Amino acid sequence: MSELKIDRTIDARGSACPGPLMELIKGVKSAGVGTVIELLSCEKGTTVDAPAWIKKVGQEFIDMEEKEGYWRIVMKKIK
Amino acid sequence: MTKRIVIVGGGTGGTVTANLLARNLYRQLIDGKVVINMITDKPDHVYQPGFLYIAFDKIRPDEIVRKQRELLDPHINLFVDPAVRIDRDNNVVITKSGKEHHYDYLVIATGSKVVPEEIPGFREGAHHFYEMEAAKKLRDALRKFEGGRIVVTVGVPHKCPVAPLEFTFMLHDYLKERDILDKTEIYYTYPINRLHALEPVANWAVPRFEQKGIKYETLFNMEEIDARNKVVRTMEGTELSYDLLVAIPPHKGAPVIQESGMGSDGWVTTDRKLLRNAGYDNVYVVGDTTDLPISKAGSTAHFQSDVVAERLTSEILEGESSSEYDGKVVCFVETGFDEATYVWFNYKTPPKPTPPSRMLHWMKLGYNRLYWLSAKGVL
Ligand SMILES: Cc1cc2nc3c(=O)[nH]c(=O)nc-3n(C[C@H](O)[C@H](O)[C@H](O)COP(=O)(O)OP(=O)(O)OC[C@H]3O[C@@H](n4cnc5c(N)ncnc54)[C@H](O)[C@@H]3O)c2cc1C
Numbered sequence: 001m002s003e004l005k006i007d008r009t010i011d012a013r014g015s016a017c018p019g020p021l022m023e024l025i026k027g028v029k030s031a032g033v034g035t036v037i038e039l040l041s042c043e044k045g046t047t048v049d050a051p052a053w054i055k056k057v058g059q060e061f062i063d064m065e066e067k068e069g070y071w072r073i074v075m076k077k078i079k
Numbered sequence: 080m081t082k083r084i085v086i087v088g089g090g091t092g093g094t095v096t097a098n099l100l101a102r103n104l105y106r107q108l109i110d111g112k113v114v115i116n117m118i119t120d121k122p123d124h125v126y127q128p129g130f131l132y133i134a135f136d137k138i139r140p141d142e143i144v145r146k147q148r149e150l151l152d153p154h155i156n157l158f159v160d161p162a163v164r165i166d167r168d169n170n171v172v173i174t175k176s177g178k179e180h181h182y183d184y185l186v187i188a189t190g191s192k193v194v195p196e197e198i199p200g201f202r203e204g205a206h207h208f209y210e211m212e213a214a215k216k217l218r219d220a221l222r223k224f225e226g227g228r229i230v231v232t233v234g235v236p237h238k239c240p241v242a243p244l245e246f247t248f249m250l251h252d253y254l255k256e257r258d259i260l261d262k263t264e265i266y267y268t269y270p271i272n273r274l275h276a277l278e279p280v281a282n283w284a285v286p287r288f289e290q291k292g293i294k295y296e297t298l299f300n301m302e303e304i305d306a307r308n309k310v311v312r313t314m315e316g317t318e319l320s321y322d323l324l325v326a327i328p329p330h331k332g333a334p335v336i337q338e339s340g341m342g343s344d345g346w347v348t349t350d351r352k353l354l355r356n357a358g359y360d361n362v363y364v365v366g367d368t369t370d371l372p373i374s375k376a377g378s379t380a381h382f383q384s385d386v387v388a389e390r391l392t393s394e395i396l397e398g399e400s401s402s403e404y405d406g407k408v409v410c411f412v413e414t415g416f417d418e419a420t421y422v423w424f425n426y427k428t429p430p431k432p433t434p435p436s437r438m439l440h441w442m443k444l445g446y447n448r449l450y451w452l453s454a455k456g457v458l
Binding site for chain 1 (some may be wrong): 277
């Protein structure tokens with residue numbers, strides 16, 4: 001995953017409100033098709049919520065990894 | 080050498096920052112060592128949280144409007160002349176009339192604006208309460224409403240994250256007052272997988288919704304509105320019919336930001352503690368227009384203004400500043416017509432709503448009047 005080119009980083013660490021999933025929805029809505037987005041979140045819940053939403057709206061979930069004190073979720077806007 | 084401070088945007092953030100600076104740098108303003116110029120795009124200042132009450136006939140439109148000039152310290156120069164280009168490399172803001180405002184320090188406070196046109200069918204099919212005229216139109220539609228399904232739905236991103244929830248609770252009490260609650264279904268929808276962005280607020284709202292008979296659906300992101308058939312369709316592939324639709328439009332930053340190449344969709348890249356625009360140490364950003372992952376709210380704009388005014392004052396008087404923003408946000412949340420709750424949080428402390436009370440509701444009503452003192456930098 002490290003060699004994948006990230007087009008946009010959404011750093012939602014420390015975001016109580018609107019929170020990481022809302023930041024991701026905002027990012028996906030404004031990105032062009034083909035954009036690879038990484039989301040950074042300190043909330044463990046995001047590791048379940050974000051991939052579930054990405055799949056539900058038919059976008060591509062690529063990967064997820066735990067970093068020091070936060071998680072990194074990578075997806076691609078495909079439509 | 081005179082230090083020139085230019086503030087673009089005369090809403091909550093810009094006005095508080097300007098007035099605090101005028102107070103801190105009073106002596107320097109009198110002596111001509113500092114000049115504060117505010118550039119804004121209209122002569123009136125509107126207290127936006129009042130729109131919620133206008134929709135329910137609880138406040139008259141004229142009660143929430145004041146002249147911007149009257150809110151500003153007399154030593155601040157006001158230019159009602161929209162900024163059309165911000166050139167950070169040459170430290171100049173160019174306005175519609177062609178005037179060039181050169182600065183040593185710039186504060187960007189251009190806020191956010193609703194963009195209903197981003198959702199096909201919005202203009203024809205939906206009501207909202209995020210602008211004066213829309214709030215009055217919704218008030219008129221509610222006055223005529225005699226029953227059916229009212230759907231509340233929420234665009235992303237949007238300012239004041241608690242407003243949709245407040246609207247829903249107040250709608251319940253409004254329908255009850257009008258004796259049409261039993262003929263109405265209130266249907267609340269939300270973009271993420273719970274009732275509100277703040278998890279404790281979401282958990283707190285669930286039993287209250289159930290007790291009041293308010294239906295809800297989550298993971299609901301409106302994509303288009305079919306006004307003819309009165310149906311909302313979502314990114315998630317679902318659809319929902321309505322008799323009256325109240326939809327919070329998605330938001331963008333001011334066009335001048337995008338047009339000046341300062342950030343996509345009008346959100347300015349901002350350092351989360353120093354509130355400086357990335358790469359420009361003399362450019363500060365406050366309020367809705369930052370790209371920070373925090374609530375776009377008047378309280379946020381106010382707390383950021385405190386930091387920016389402090390930083391600029393110290394930089395001018397002492398050469399440096401240690402003041403930093405900790406992510407603080409405070410929100411009163413109406414839970415009906417006679418009770419409210421309250422949350423505060425910052426980058427490190429999660430929110431914990433207090434039990435709703437009449438006292439907190441009165442405090443919110445009180446703040447609706449005290450706002451003008453807040454804008455003047457007194458409160
Ligand atoms: C219905 C509703 C309810 C709300 N309730 C609450 C609440 O309960 N609590 C809370 O904290 N917040 C609430 N808010 C949010 C709050 O009003 C905003 O977050 C706050 O006003 C943001 O301040 P700001 O200075 O960033 O932007 P604004 O106050 O919107 O000011 C931006 C200013 O910049 C000006 N401007 C834009 N472009 C230009 C340009 N090119 N040149 C010059 N000037 C320009 C605009 O005209 C405007 O005057 C609510 C908002 C709404 C709509």
